[in-house]
Amino acid sequence: xxxxxxxxxxxxxxxxxxxxxxxxxxxxxxxxxxxxxxxxxxxxxxxxxxxxxxxxxxxxxxxxxxxxxxxxxxxxxxxxxxxxxxxxxxxxxxxxxxxxxxxxxxxxxxxxxxxxxxxxxxxxxxxxxxxxxxxxxxxxxxxxxxxxxxxxxxxxxxxxxxxxxxxxxxxxxxxxxxxxxxxxxxxxxxxxxxxxxxxxxxxxxxxxxxxxxxxxxxxxxxxxxxxxxxxxxxxxxxxxxxxxxxxxxxxxxxxxxxxxxxxxxxxxxxxxxxxxxxxxxxxxxxxxxxxxxxxxxxxxxxxxxxxxxx
Amino acid sequence: xxxxxxxxxxxxxxxxxxxxxxxxxxxxxxxxxxxxxxxxxxxxxxxxxxxxxxxxxxxxxxxxxxxxxxxxxxxxxxxxxxxxxxxxxxxxxxxxxxxxxxxxxxxxxxxxxxxxxxxxxxxxxxxxxxxxxxxxxxxxxxxxxxxxxxxxxxxxxxxxxxxxxxxxxxxxxxxxxxxxxxxxxxxxxxxxxxxxxxxxxxxxxxxxxxxxxxxxxxxxxxxxxxxxxxxxxxxxxxxxxxxxxxxxxxxxxxxxxxxxxxxxxxxxxxxxxxxxxxxxxxxxxxxxxxxxxxxxxxxxxxxxxxxxxxxxxxxxxxxxxxxxxxxxxxxxxxxxxxxxxxxxxxxxxxxxxxxxxxxxxxxxxxxxxxxxxxxxxxxxxxxxxxxxxxxxxxxxxxxxxxxxxxxxxxxxxxxxxxxxxxxxxxxxxxxxxxxxxxxxxxxxx
Numbered sequence: 001x002x003x004x005x006x007x008x009x010x011x012x013x014x015x016x017x018x019x020x021x022x023x024x025x026x027x028x029x030x031x032x033x034x035x036x037x038x039x040x041x042x043x044x045x046x047x048x049x050x051x052x053x054x055x056x057x058x059x060x061x062x063x064x065x066x067x068x069x070x071x072x073x074x075x076x077x078x079x080x081x082x083x084x085x086x087x088x089x090x091x092x093x094x095x096x097x098x099x100x101x102x103x104x105x106x107x108x109x110x111x112x113x114x115x116x117x118x119x120x121x122x123x124x125x126x127x128x129x130x131x132x133x134x135x136x137x138x139x140x141x142x143x144x145x146x147x148x149x150x151x152x153x154x155x156x157x158x159x160x161x162x163x164x165x166x167x168x169x170x171x172x173x174x175x176x177x178x179x180x181x182x183x184x185x186x187x188x189x190x191x192x193x194x195x196x197x198x199x200x201x202x203x204x205x206x207x208x209x210x211x212x213x214x215x216x217x218x219x220x221x222x223x224x225x226x227x228x229x230x231x232x233x234x235x236x237x238x239x240x241x242x243x244x245x246x247x248x249x250x251x252x253x254x255x256x257x258x259x260x261x262x263x264x265x266x267x268x269x270x271x272x273x274x275x276x277x278x279x280x281x282x283x284x285x286x287x288x289x290x291x292x293x294x295x296x297x298x299x300x301x302x303x304x305x306x307x308x309x310x
Numbered sequence: 311x312x313x314x315x316x317x318x319x320x321x322x323x324x325x326x327x328x329x330x331x332x333x334x335x336x337x338x339x340x341x342x343x344x345x346x347x348x349x350x351x352x353x354x355x356x357x358x359x360x361x362x363x364x365x366x367x368x369x370x371x372x373x374x375x376x377x378x379x380x381x382x383x384x385x386x387x388x389x390x391x392x393x394x395x396x397x398x399x400x401x402x403x404x405x406x407x408x409x410x411x412x413x414x415x416x417x418x419x420x421x422x423x424x425x426x427x428x429x430x431x432x433x434x435x436x437x438x439x440x441x442x443x444x445x446x447x448x449x450x451x452x453x454x455x456x457x458x459x460x461x462x463x464x465x466x467x468x469x470x471x472x473x474x475x476x477x478x479x480x481x482x483x484x485x486x487x488x489x490x491x492x493x494x495x496x497x498x499x500x501x502x503x504x505x506x507x508x509x510x511x512x513x514x515x516x517x518x519x520x521x522x523x524x525x526x527x528x529x530x531x532x533x534x535x536x537x538x539x540x541x542x543x544x545x546x547x548x549x550x551x552x553x554x555x556x557x558x559x560x561x562x563x564x565x566x567x568x569x570x571x572x573x574x575x576x577x578x579x580x581x582x583x584x585x586x587x588x589x590x591x592x593x594x595x596x597x598x599x600x601x602x603x604x605x606x607x608x609x610x611x612x613x614x615x616x617x618x619x620x621x622x623x624x625x626x627x628x629x630x631x632x633x634x635x636x637x638x639x640x641x642x643x644x645x646x647x648x649x650x651x652x653x654x655x656x657x658x659x660x661x662x663x664x665x666x667x668x669x670x671x672x673x674x675x676x677x678x679x680x681x682x683x684x685x686x687x688x689x690x691x692x693x694x695x696x697x698x699x700x701x702x703x704x705x706x707x708x709x710x711x712x713x714x715x716x717x718x719x720x721x722x723x724x725x726x727x728x729x730x731x732x733x734x735x736x737x738x739x740x741x742x743x744x745x746x747x748x749x750x751x752x753x754x755x
Contacts, residue, residue, distance in 0.1 A: 058744065070742055076709065140569035162512065162571025164722055249513035250394045251708070254571050254716040255723070270398035272705040273427060274742060275405070 054279035098183025123181035131246025362593035418700020436646030462630030462670030467594030467691035489617030500564035508587035510578030517715030527618030532696035554725030595667030628694025
């Protein structure tokens with residue numbers, strides 16, 4: 001049986017300022033963390049300070065909030081943010097699918113290794129490879145539609161990436177296909193580490209497959225699923241650039257159907273040569289991502305508190 | 311007689327004075343000539359072009375080798391860029407002020423903007439005017455307030471329509487020369503399930519081509535386009551907007567392959583090669599290769615069928631692809647010397663031999679071109695019309711032209727709405743790029 005860590009080894013957030021200083025008295029850990037901390041501070045701190053400075057300037061001159069006004073009123077930026085928002089809808093789908101796959105793999109007696117590799121494989125494929133392959137596969141007269149037509153499903157043979165009404169959802173499906181492997185392995189790893197006695201006891205008490213995993217397994221996986229949800233939410237807000245860039249030749253098309261905020265930043269900085277607008281949009285994106293990160297830590301802290309109270 | 315003699319003497323003196331003054335002026339605009347370095351020099355060149363002028367890579371290798379033979383102390387490293395990466399890679403290099411010594415630029419705005427942004431040194435500071443005057447399109451697209459930003463490399467007759475007579479005659483059709491004819495060809499062929507025109511807009515570039523070859527038919531000059539950029543005209547004015555309606559007509563008459571939205575530009579041209587489409591539009595330097603691939607006798611190379619009444623209706627545009635010298639290069643004189651070397655007769659002839667396309671130099675002997683397709687193409691490019699895409703801000707091109715062409719050809723946007731969108735974006739760009747109006751106005755003078 002694998003036991004959970006004793007509570008006195010667990011990290012708990014200090015409740016008051018006095019507690020913080022109390023901890024600082026013990027400088028040993030601080031000393032060991034300092035080199036890595038300084039590296040992080042120098043690399044990220046400098047970048048963020050420079051980003052903030054740039055977003056308030058135009059060619060070196062101070063312009064106040066003018067760049068923010070220009071970016072926030074830009075219809076393309078609004079579209080990009082809206083697309084990031086729409087992509088967030090894939091997160092619950094990803095979490096559900098990952099949980100289902102993990103449970104199925106957990107319950108699979110034969111060939112678990114093979115199935116686990118098959119589910120995880122898309123996650124380790126490089127995004128450019130995925131983009132190019134799906135770009136070819138999903139052409140109007142590509143392999144998928146040819147197969148659909150051959151099977152008599154002519155009406156299902158859509159212009160997956162060429163139709164502005166379909167393109168973003170097609171991209172979402174590809175992202176789900178690629179990202180679900182990560183969630184599955186993450187949840188499965190936690191699932192395997194759960195004490196089997198609880199599951200056995202539930203089974204003896206007459207819990208069926210669905211009841212067992214929904215009412216016994218799922219609550220125990222809450223923290224890892226939460227981590228996955230937050231991680232994927234950050235992916236949807238600030239890590240989908242590669243997919244969009246490769247699958248739309250850097251255009252975010254058709255029209256602006258797949259433009260996301262990162263592509264907007266990239267194009268502003270490197271195509272449109274407007275580094276100040278790129279910095280402003282990046283700062284806004286950073287703030288949006290921070291909301292998720294802070295939200296994650298708050299939820300995790302509450303979860304830890306709940307666990308301790310129990 | 312005496313008076314005549316005096317007048318002659320005064321005239322001679324004036325001529326000598328003027329000549330010396332102009333020589334002094336020319337010298338003043340040129341950087342003082344340095345002795346050619348004898349120490350080892352390494353130049354890096356980032357370039358593009360093999361995509362539209364296959365064989366260009368062989369020419370680059372030959373030329374670098376020949377230059378090394380002439381100057382053993384000079385090593386030139388060349389890096390072929392991708393189409394999507396060309397502009398962003400240079401933008402990143404320019405931000406770091408580190409990267410190539412020689413950089414490839416498309417003509418017009420693509421060469422002007424880096425000049426305005428202080429990323430390149432004018433080649434006219436290092437190449438004498440007597441040499442530059444031979445470089446085709448240097449004065450029309452690349453000059454700015456008396457300076458020339460980049461050196462034209464090869465000419466891009468922009469953009470020829472290639473029609474396959476074998477495909478057209480199969481349906482009792484002839485090569486369309488007017489817009490009405492074109493739409494009729496579209497109607498007949500689409501009823502047979504054959505696209506009249508093959509194209510791919512997924513990567514966007516084809517949108518810029520279409521704007522240039524359809525849109526040029528209703529403007530009087532490139533100055534009209536610049537006027538719409540600076541705000542004295544509008545992109546919703548008939549002369550700038552009507553082409554969008556023509557584009558919409560091609561969609562309504564089912565002129566294009568149905569998968570135009572999911573194919574890239576170069577992928578779609580393959581349909582024409584395979585005989586699955588009657589016509590296509592290709593890059594000028596590549597047109598002879600396309601014609602030869604299917605048999606030149608079956609191909610008619612022509613301008614976009616005529617719909618407008620402007621001076622460029624029924625004519626092809628002309629632009630030169632260019633090479634510039636970066637501001638941070640420590641060996642600008644050597645870089646300029648290499649550019650001049652690439653315009654020597656042996657290199658001009660080798661360019662034609664390797665690529666079958668036209669070097670951007672009027673010293674290239676057109677009489678040596680025997681292939682009728684190439685000859686006609688080259689001649690059409692010499693007094694060619696403006697290539698419109700090169701006279702608008704690059705962002706307007708990608709964010710308004712590329713995107714709206716995709717939507718109009720997809721049937722999700724009307725031509726009128728596309729024109730309004732282009733105008734709206736132009737107005738916005740005047741706010742975001744605070745130097746845009748000033749730079750374009752200075753360029754147009």
